[in-house]
Amino acid sequence: MQRRMIAAAFVAAGALTLTACGGGGGGGGEGDLEARGDITIWYSNNAAEIAWGQQMVDAWNADHPDEQVKAQEIPAGNSSEEVIAAAITAGNAPCLIFNTAPAAVPQFQKAGGLVSLSSFEDGDAYIEERSAGNAAQYASADGEFYQMPWKSNPVMIFYNKAMFTAAGLDPEAPALSTYDEFLETSRTLTESGAAPYAIYPAPSSEFYQSWFDYYPLYGAETGGTLLVEDGEATFDSAAGETVAEFWATMYEEGLSGQEPYQGDSFVDGNSAMTIAGPWAIDYFGETVDWGTVPVPTSAGTAPEETYTFGDAKNIGLFTACKAKGTAWDVLKFATSEEQDGQLLNITGQMPLRQDLTGTYPDFFAANPAHEQFGDQAGRVVEVPNVANSIEVWQTFRDGYSRSVIFGEVDIPTFLSDTAAAVDALVSKG
Amino acid sequence: MVTVSPEASTTGRRDAQDARSSRRRRLLGQNPLGLLLSTPYLIFIGVVFAYPMIFAVWMSLHDYFFSAPGADVEREFVGLDNFVAVATDPAVWRSFLNVGVFLVINVPLTVVLSMLLAAALNKAVHARVFLRVSFYVPYVSASVALVAIWLFLFSGPGLVNQILGPLAPSPSWLINPFLAMPVIALFVTWKGMGFYILLYLAALQNVPKELYESASTDGAGAVRTFFSVTVPGVRPATLLVLLLATITGANLFTEPYLLTNGGGPNGASTSPVLLMYQKGLEQGNPDVAAAIGVILVILVLTIALIQRRLVGGDES
Numbered sequence: 001m002q003r004r005m006i007a008a009a010f011v012a013a014g015a016l017t018l019t020a021c022g023g024g025g026g027g028g029g030e031g032d033l034e035a036r037g038d039i040t041i042w043y044s045n046n047a048a049e050i051a052w053g054q055q056m057v058d059a060w061n062a063d064h065p066d067e068q069v070k071a072q073e074i075p076a077g078n079s080s081e082e083v084i085a086a087a088i089t090a091g092n093a094p095c096l097i098f099n100t101a102p103a104a105v106p107q108f109q110k111a112g113g114l115v116s117l118s119s120f121e122d123g124d125a126y127i128e129e130r131s132a133g134n135a136a137q138y139a140s141a142d143g144e145f146y147q148m149p150w151k152s153n154p155v156m157i158f159y160n161k162a163m164f165t166a167a168g169l170d171p172e173a174p175a176l177s178t179y180d181e182f183l184e185t186s187r188t189l190t191e192s193g194a195a196p197y198a199i200y201p202a203p204s205s206e207f208y209q210s211w212f213d214y215y216p217l218y219g220a221e222t223g224g225t226l227l228v229e230d231g232e233a234t235f236d237s238a239a240g241e242t243v244a245e246f247w248a249t250m251y252e253e254g255l256s257g258q259e260p261y262q263g264d265s266f267v268d269g270n271s272a273m274t275i276a277g278p279w280a281i282d283y284f285g286e287t288v289d290w291g292t293v294p295v296p297t298s299a300g301t302a303p304e305e306t307y308t309f310g311d312a313k314n315i316g317l318f319t320a321c322k323a324k325g326t327a328w329d330v331l332k333f334a335t336s337e338e339q340d341g342q343l344l345n346i347t348g349q350m351p352l353r354q355d356l357t358g359t360y361p362d363f364f365a366a367n368p369a370h371e372q373f374g375d376q377a378g379r380v381v382e383v384p385n386v387a388n389s390i391e392v393w394q395t396f397r398d399g400y401s402r403s404v405i406f407g408e409v410d411i412p413t414f415l416s417d418t419a420a421a422v423d424a425l426v427s428k429g
Numbered sequence: 430m431v432t433v434s435p436e437a438s439t440t441g442r443r444d445a446q447d448a449r450s451s452r453r454r455r456l457l458g459q460n461p462l463g464l465l466l467s468t469p470y471l472i473f474i475g476v477v478f479a480y481p482m483i484f485a486v487w488m489s490l491h492d493y494f495f496s497a498p499g500a501d502v503e504r505e506f507v508g509l510d511n512f513v514a515v516a517t518d519p520a521v522w523r524s525f526l527n528v529g530v531f532l533v534i535n536v537p538l539t540v541v542l543s544m545l546l547a548a549a550l551n552k553a554v555h556a557r558v559f560l561r562v563s564f565y566v567p568y569v570s571a572s573v574a575l576v577a578i579w580l581f582l583f584s585g586p587g588l589v590n591q592i593l594g595p596l597a598p599s600p601s602w603l604i605n606p607f608l609a610m611p612v613i614a615l616f617v618t619w620k621g622m623g624f625y626i627l628l629y630l631a632a633l634q635n636v637p638k639e640l641y642e643s644a645s646t647d648g649a650g651a652v653r654t655f656f657s658v659t660v661p662g663v664r665p666a667t668l669l670v671l672l673l674a675t676i677t678g679a680n681l682f683t684e685p686y687l688l689t690n691g692g693g694p695n696g697a698s699t700s701p702v703l704l705m706y707q708k709g710l711e712q713g714n715p716d717v718a719a720a721i722g723v724i725l726v727i728l729v730l731t732i733a734l735i736q737r738r739l740v741g742g743d744e745s
Contacts, residue, residue, distance in 0.1 A: 082710055091498035107713040112500025204689075205696075207711065258694070259585045259604045262577075319497055391712040398520070402695045406604075 033120060037323035038068045039095040039330065044080075044313070045073040048282070048347040053098065055342060056334050067326045074099055081107075081390075088113035088318065095321035096331060100147055100314050102138060103208070103383045103390055108316065109146045110387070115317045118144035120328050130335060132354035137226065137382045138314065148317070148331055149352040151343060152310040153277030154376040155216050157296075160195070161289045163272040167194035176273075176293050178300040179246045186255040186272075195272035198255040200265035203405050207394040211383070212275050214400060216295045216309040217243045219381035224307045228384040228392065231426055235396075236419035242298045244411045248404045258405055277311055278348050278373040292372060303372070310380030312352060344370075350377035388425045395421050482726075489719035511720035521721060524699040525728075527610050528679060531700070534614035536674045540667060543622055547629030548659055568623035576687040579616050603689055606697035613684045613698055621677070625670045632666030633659070668740045672733055679729045682706065701725050 043053035050073060057071045074097065077083035081104040087093040088111050100108070108114050117123040123145065128135050131149045138149045161171035167189045175181040186198030201213035215227065221239045228234065250256040257265075266274035267287055274280075275295065284290055294306040315334070321327050333339065337359065340351035344363050348370055350356060356374040357364050364371040383389060396418055403414035457464060487493075489511050496502045515521050550560055567575060582588050583602045590597035602608050636659060644654045660667075682702040689698045701721055709718030 085495060085713070088497050089495040110494065110713070111496040112502060113497045257585070259601060262580055262584070319499065388712070391714065394707060394712060398696065406694055408695065
C-alpha cells in the first residue's frame with residue numbers, strides 16, 4: 001500500500017516534469033517590429049546612471065504621451081547577468097536593459113532572449129554611423145547586432161602621486177611606459193617603503209578578473225587584437241607570452257599580492273597604482289591625489305596609439321518586449337548626440353560614439369581629467385563576441401591563476417593548453 | 430411465500446457495508462482525514478523537491494540550456510555525454526577531493542566536539558544560559574558577517590599570522606592549497622556547533638539517571654562513565670548528527686565562495702556546488718551542472734547509507 005503510493009507519487013512527478021519539458025516550440029515574436037505602446041526599461045543601480053536614466057525617461061515621456069516609458073533599476077542579484085538570464089527564462093525581461101554586458105550577449109542570444117537590431121530597417125546604419133570603427137567588435141558571429149554599443153570605461157593606470165614623491169619618483173612624469181620601467185618603478189616603490197604593493201589587481205578566480213590585469217595589457221601589446229579572433233585564440237603568441245611573463249614577474253617579486261584584498265587597495269593606500277576606468281575619477285575624488293597614464297607595453301608605445309580594455313556596457317532589446325517599434329525609437333533617443341552628452345556630463349563615462357573629444361569640446365575643456373579617457377575611448381578592445389564566452393574567460397582565468405599568479409605551471413604550457421581549450425569551446429557553439 | 434428474514438437482510442446489509450468500508454480502508458488507509466491533512470505538505474514536497482530532482486536528472490541527459498519561453502530551441506538527448514564531460518574534467522575531481530577533505534575534518538570534529546560540549550554543558554551549573562547562548566550565536570549569525578571576522582583573523586596580514594610570527598605558514602592560510610580547505614572546515618565546524626550541541630543536549634536528557642547511578646556505584650570514573658553510558662545512550666543523536674553534518678557538508682557553497690572568492694588558489698577550495706553555480710548559472714551550462722549534482726546526490730546517499738549501517742544499529 002505504502003509502496004504503491006510512493007510509486008504513484010514518483011510517476012506523477014515524472015509525468016508532470018516530462019510534460020513541462022516537452023514544450024519549447026512556438027513562434028518567436030520577431031514579426032512585430034512595428035508594434036507601439038508603453039514599454040519598461042531597466043537601468044543600472046549606481047547613483048550617476050540612475051540620475052541619467054531618470055532624466056532621459058522624463059525627456060522621452062514629455063514628448064510621447066502615447067508611448068510612455070516606465071523605468072526601474074535592475075533588480076538586485078549576485079550579478080546583473082544572472083538577473084537578466086533569469087528574466088529571459090521567466091519571460092518577463094523588460095524591453096530595454098541599459099546594462100547588458102557584452103560577455104553575456106552570446107548566452108542571451110542563444111537563449112532566444114535578444115532581438116537582432118539589424119532586423120530594423122535603419123539598425124545597421126544607425127549603429128555604424130554612431131560608433132564607426134568601434135562597432136564591428138560588437139557584432140555577433142552572423143554579422144548582426146544583438147546589442148547596441150552604448151558606453152565604455154577604458155581602463156588606464158591610476159597612480160598615487162604622494163607615494164611616488166615619497167619614493168623619490170617624479171609624480172608628474174612617472175616612468176611607466178615600458179615593462180622594464182614599470183618593474184623598476186614598482187621595485188622602487190616597495191623597497192623604499194612608500195607602498196606595501198606597487199599595484200594590486202584582484203588575484204581571485206572570477207571569470208571577469210582578467211579584464212583588469214591581463215587583457216588591457218594584451219590589447220596594448222598587440223595594438224588592438226582581441227583574445228579570440230576568427231574563431232581562434234590569439235594569445236598563444238609572443239605578445240601573449242610577454243604580457244604573461246610581465247605579470248608573473250610582478251607576482252613573483254611580491255610587487256602584487258596573491259591574496260584577495262578586502263576593500264579597495266588603492267584607496268586604502270595598500271598599493272601605489274591601480275587599473276581603473278573614468279568611473280573611478282569621482283570614486284577616488286579627493287581621497288587620493290592621483291594621476292593617470294596609459295597601460296604599459298613591452299617596448300613602450302605613444303599614448304595616442306595605446307590600446308586598452310574598453311569595459312563596455314551595452315543596451316539589449318529583449319524578445320519579451322511587446323512594443324518593439326517603440327523600444328527601438330527609445331533606444332535611438334537614448335543614444336542620440338544630446339543624450340550621449342548628458343551621459344558624459346552626469347556620469348563621466350564615455351559613450352561609444354566616434355570622435356568624442358570633437359563632439360563635446362565643452363565637457364572636456366571643463367573636465368581635463370576626463371580628456372585622456374575620451375581620447376582613449378577610440379582605441380579599445382572588447383571581450384570577443386563568441387559562443388560560450390563566459391566559459392572561455394573562466395578557463396583562461398583558471399589557467400592564468402595557476403600559472404601566472406601562483407607559478408605552478410610554466411607559461412608556454414599554460415598558453416598552449418588554454419588556447420586549445422578555448423578553440424574547442426568557441427567552435428562548440 | 431418467501432420472506433427475507435430480518436436477520437438475513439440485516440446481515441446482508443452489514444456484509445455489503447463491510448465490503449465497502451474495507452475497500453475504502455484499503456484505498457485510503459485507517460484515517461482518511463490524515464491523507465487530507467498531509468496533502469498540502471505532499472504537494473509542497475512534490476513541487477519543491479521531487480519535480481526539480483527529476484527535472485535535474487532529465488537535464489543531465491540532454492543538451493540543455495535555459496531559454497526564453499517562446500524561443501524555438503533544440504534540446505537533444507545526449508545520453509551520458511554530460512557525465513563523461515564531468516568525469517574527464519580535472520576541476521571536478523579536485524572539487525570532490527576538496528569536499529572529501531572537508532568532510533573528513535568537519536564531520537568527526539563536529540560529532541566529537543558537540544558531544545563533549547553538550548555533556549559538559551549538561552553538567553554545568555553556573556552560567557548555563559550564557560554558555561548555551563554563546564554556543565548558539567554563531568549558528569544563527571549570517572555567514573557573510575562571520576566571514577569578515579575570519580578573514581580579519583586568517584588573511585596574510587591578519588591576527589593569526591601576526592601572533593604566529595615566524596611560524597606563520599607561507600603562503601598564507603587562505604591562499605595555501607593545503608591549508609585553505611582545512612581553514613574552511615574549521616570555520617564551518619565552529620559555526621554549526623550550536624545546532625548539534627542542541628541535538629545532543631536533548632538526547633542527553635533521555636539517558637536514564639539510574640544508569641549513571643549504577644555506573645558510579647560500580648566504581649566507574651568520569652571517563653569510563655562517559656564512554657560506557659553517555660556515548661551509547663545518545664546513539665540516535667549521533668546518527669542524526671552524522672547524517673546532517675555529511676549532507677550539509679557535501680553541499681558546501683557559501684564558505685568557499687565568501688572566504689576564497691570563487692575557488693581559492695588554483696581551485697584548492699572549490700566545492701562541487703560552487704562548480705555547479707559557475708557552470709550552471711554563470712556559464713549557461715545547466716546540463717553539466719545537473720550531471721555534477723546527480724553524482725553528488727548519489728555519493729551523499731551512499732555515504733549516508735554506510736553511516737546508517739555502521740552507527741544506526743537496529744533502529745530504522
